[in-house]
Amino acid sequence: MADRLLRRQVRLVEHLTSSAGIFGAVRGLSNDPELHGLDLALHLEARFSHEKRMQKIEWVLTQTLELLGHRREAMIRDFVEACPPTGISWLGNARQFHAFLKARWRHEPPVPAHLPDIAAYEIAYATVRAGERLGPAGVAEAPAGTIRCHPAAVLLCCAHDIRPLLEGRAGNDTPARRETLLAVTMLPGTDEPQVSELSRDLFEMLEMLDRFIDPSIFHDMPDAGMLIQNLAAGGLIEVHP
Amino acid sequence: MPSEACRLRPAIGIGYRRPLDEWTRVNLARFDVLEITLDHCLTGSEATRAAIFDLVGQISLTAHGIGLSIGTNAPLDLAYVDELAAILDRLKAPAYSEHLAFTRVPGRDLGNLLPLPRTRAVAEQVIAKVRTIQSRISVPFLLENITYIFDWQDSELSDAELLSLICAETGAGILLDVENLYLNATNHGFDPYAFLDGLPANTVKEVHVAGGVTLLDDLLPRRLFQDTHSHPVPEAALDLLDYAFKRHAPQAIVLERDDRLEAVDEILDDVARLRARYSPIEVPHGGPAVAAAG
Numbered sequence: 001m002a003d004r005l006l007r008r009q010v011r012l013v014e015h016l017t018s019s020a021g022i023f024g025a026v027r028g029l030s031n032d033p034e035l036h037g038l039d040l041a042l043h044l045e046a047r048f049s050h051e052k053r054m055q056k057i058e059w060v061l062t063q064t065l066e067l068l069g070h071r072r073e074a075m076i077r078d079f080v081e082a083c084p085p086t087g088i089s090w091l092g093n094a095r096q097f098h099a100f101l102k103a104r105w106r107h108e109p110p111v112p113a114h115l116p117d118i119a120a121y122e123i124a125y126a127t128v129r130a131g132e133r134l135g136p137a138g139v140a141e142a143p144a145g146t147i148r149c150h151p152a153a154v155l156l157c158c159a160h161d162i163r164p165l166l167e168g169r170a171g172n173d174t175p176a177r178r179e180t181l182l183a184v185t186m187l188p189g190t191d192e193p194q195v196s197e198l199s200r201d202l203f204e205m206l207e208m209l210d211r212f213i214d215p216s217i218f219h220d221m222p223d224a225g226m227l228i229q230n231l232a233a234g235g236l237i238e239v240h241p
Numbered sequence: 242m243p244s245e246a247c248r249l250r251p252a253i254g255i256g257y258r259r260p261l262d263e264w265t266r267v268n269l270a271r272f273d274v275l276e277i278t279l280d281h282c283l284t285g286s287e288a289t290r291a292a293i294f295d296l297v298g299q300i301s302l303t304a305h306g307i308g309l310s311i312g313t314n315a316p317l318d319l320a321y322v323d324e325l326a327a328i329l330d331r332l333k334a335p336a337y338s339e340h341l342a343f344t345r346v347p348g349r350d351l352g353n354l355l356p357l358p359r360t361r362a363v364a365e366q367v368i369a370k371v372r373t374i375q376s377r378i379s380v381p382f383l384l385e386n387i388t389y390i391f392d393w394q395d396s397e398l399s400d401a402e403l404l405s406l407i408c409a410e411t412g413a414g415i416l417l418d419v420e421n422l423y424l425n426a427t428n429h430g431f432d433p434y435a436f437l438d439g440l441p442a443n444t445v446k447e448v449h450v451a452g453g454v455t456l457l458d459d460l461l462p463r464r465l466f467q468d469t470h471s472h473p474v475p476e477a478a479l480d481l482l483d484y485a486f487k488r489h490a491p492q493a494i495v496l497e498r499d500d501r502l503e504a505v506d507e508i509l510d511d512v513a514r515l516r517a518r519y520s521p522i523e524v525p526h527g528g529p530a531v532a533a534a535g
Contacts (some may be wrong), residue, residue: 006314012347017349041391044465049353088308088344088352089284103414131287191288
């Protein structure tokens with residue numbers, strides 16, 4: 001009995017999360033005799049659940065979904081088929097959709113070309129906003145005063161200058177193809193992440209700081225102390241207390 | 242049956258929602274209790290978690306879960322239950338409620354509440370899980386009635402019989418969602434008062450109220466009421482709550498609102514309606530059922 005119930009539950013959830021269950025014709029969708037006659041109700045249940053999931057994804061990937069334009073519907077149908085929901089988190093579902101898009105872009109060029117930059121930025125923004133720390137845990141033993149790239153900051157290497165789009169001043173212009181290095185950080189005491197453009201030198205330095213190191217290695221850099229202080233104030237560097 | 246003389250007034254409040262954090266704090270004196278969604282303490286942003294725990298001591302908090310999926314016929318996620326137990330202690334919550342439903346199976350999570358076949362065998366499985374949960378948490382466990390669109394055809398018990406059986410065997414209480422009861426009765430054509438009559442007296446410990454929408458769809462043979470937590474509480478649902486009060490003395494009534502959050506006046510109006518209806522009862526002995534914290 002126990003296994004039978006789980007099998008029924010699995011069949012039901014598989015049906016409700018399937019492309020056929022959500023988008024298909026209403027009649028005859030469920031092959032389960034125990035769900036016979038419930039096609040309309042199951043179709044509604046599948047649709048409501050799908051809409052709820054897509055709402056979560058849209059909260060995070062708002063511009064990405066907008067930029068998909070007329071391809072959006074087909075893309076979502078393929079996504080549903082390829083990536084059934086595995087959790088209720090809005091960020092988790094958005095990451096699933098982002099991973100799906102990235103896999104698609106490996107064999108199909110993204111349209112528009114700057115879409116991968118926008119999607120990566122939106123995931124980074126949501127990650128920082130959620131307060132997720134990306135660095136390794138268990139660093140209590142690091143000596144006081146050592147520094148590392150702040151684990152709550154995300155570094156982004158974009159192929160296009162998407163800043164005008166993010167700042168709402170792009171109009172109908174397409175972002176220029178130009179390497180743009182961005183950092184998404186959360187300043188202490190604030191609720192919304194901050195986005196800043198970095199020089200290549202600074203970007204590479206922060207990438208290198210993936211663990212706590214002694215800041216004295218920068219002794220030959222002019223005003224290194226001031227720079228570290230400013231980066232820490234900007235949420236880019238964490239100084240071990 | 243609780244007599245008028247000994248009945249304590251229920252605490253009245255709302256479900257805490259992060260987008261309304263500032264507004265909630267400004268209006269804190271209007272509420273006796275806030276309901277915290279425990280899963281937001283686990284997976285919410287750092288700022289959300291900080292905001293929730295900052296409320297401890299400012300107002301009574303009660304605890305509600307959405308991620309247990311007690312009805313999935315697979316082992317309970319004990320790590321999840323233990324994490325909840327720690328949060329319950331931190332919130333000083335008087336009870337922990339979850340839905341009598343399932344939301345996921347191994348590998349897939351629908352993120353929506355699904356009904357269980359209402360059979361004695363299913364009840365036995367849920368009973369075992371309730372006992373496990375009760376052994377790992379320090380506060381009473383409550384089960385909530387859900388709203389559902391479809392029903393399993395092999396169900397042999399009524400909604401009230403399934404809930405009553407589980408509660409009788411485990412001592413668990415009931416979180417009565419009167420909106421869910423109202424919607425199910427309307428959508429599936431059963432008598433909601435018979436449901437209330439079927440629950441053992443004094444088992445309803447907390448109440449949810451909310452307002453939904455009517456769905457008109459070309460596919461539908463008739464209109465369908467949907468539990469969207471987006472509109473004022475219908476008067477018919479409050480009539481059900483009036484009736485429930487004859488045999489139960491719930492300690493908290495929580496207004497759930499998840500959509501159209503900008504309509505804060507509607508939220509305050511609903512709270513005022515609840516207060517006018519259930520709160521003015523004089524208490525000859527003792528204070529409110531859920532005393533203000535701090």
